[in-house]
Amino acid sequence: MTLHVKGMKIGAHGGLNGQAPRCDHAGGPMAAVLGAPECAPCLALGLTWTRLLVCVTCGWVACSDDSPGGHAKAHYQETDHPVVASLDPDTTWRWCYAHDRALDS
Incomplete structure (x- = not known):
């Protein structure tokens, strides 16, 4: 779907009636062994983190977007x-x- 706003064409990512597209990335359990419960790049830079997240593909542990x-x-x-x-x-x-949104568990 393309939106026309003030002469610009903008691609829309939503579905009918504002429904978000299905996320195929959500399926399955975590595929990797978790790393240490710390953000190694933050430790190396002397930063502190707000919260830690783990990559479900490879197990990499890193700080969240709201961390420095x-x-x-x-x-x-x-x-x-x-x-x-x-x-x-x-x-x-x-x-x-990829879809910039939270997933159902």
Whole structure:
């Protein structure tokens, strides 16, 4: 679908009635062994993190986007591994960087 806004053509990513497109990245359990519960790049730079996320593709642990380093998103940009999960044991929260949205568990 293409939107026409003030003479510009903008690609729309939504579906009918505002439905988000299906995310094929969400399926399956974590495919890798988790790394250490720390953000190695933050430790090397002397930064602290807000929260830690784990890449469900390879197990890389990195800080969240709201941390000073934003290393989980940087990992996605370098590897194209789209889904991260929270390391918080009380949640099943996952995020898909490819679709820029939270995923149902």
